[in-house]
Amino acid sequence: MGFCFPGYDDKGSDLPPRRECAPLWRARVMATMPQIELVLAVGQYAQAWHLGDRRRKTMTETVAAWRSYRFANEGPAVLPLPHPSWRNTAWLKRNPWFEADILPQLREDVERLVF
Numbered sequence: 311m312g313f314c315f316p317g318y319d320d321k322g323s324d325l326p327p328r329r330e331c332a333p334l335w336r337a338r339v340m341a342t343m344p345q346i347e348l349v350l351a352v353g354q355y356a357q358a359w360h361l362g363d364r365r366r367k368t369m370t371e372t373v374a375a376w377r378s379y380r381f382a383n384e385g386p387a388v389l390p391l392p393h394p395s396w397r398n399t400a401w402l403k404r405n406p407w408f409e410a411d412i413l414p415q416l417r418e419d420v421e422r423l424v425f
Contacts, residue, residue: 311336311355323397327355346386348419351379353393360388370405376412389416 312327313335319325336359340346351357354369361379366372372390379388392398392408402408 311359324395332359347423349386349388350416351388351390353391357390361390365390370401373408373412374405376415380415387419389419391416 312331314328314331316325316328349360351360354372357365357369357372361372364379366375369390369392373392376390379390381387389412391412392401
């Protein structure tokens with residue numbers, strides 16, 4: 311969301327994206343690519359930006375409701391995904407539906423869009 315790595319906090323976790331970045335460039339960059347059919351909203355910051363008020367209470371609830379965003383009839387489809395961090399291993403184990411339901415759809419979408 312920020313076009314740069316924001317650095318680490320005192321505990322070694324990634325800092326959040328800088329607040330001024332997405333409002334400055336995100337809409338302009340997206341406007342130059344009207345052919346985009348699918349947006350991968352990776353992590354809570356991207357989900358907040360792309361889904362706005364449609365986002366659910368938690369990141370897990372948002373990702374679990376992926377069909378309501380992926381198959382929406384407005385603009386590019388949005389597929390909310392958890393951040394791909396080693397710290398999310400426990401989340402992936404607690405939510406086996408992610409691998410069973412979402413990853414096959416993601417693979418299908420990528421294959422369709424790339425080839």
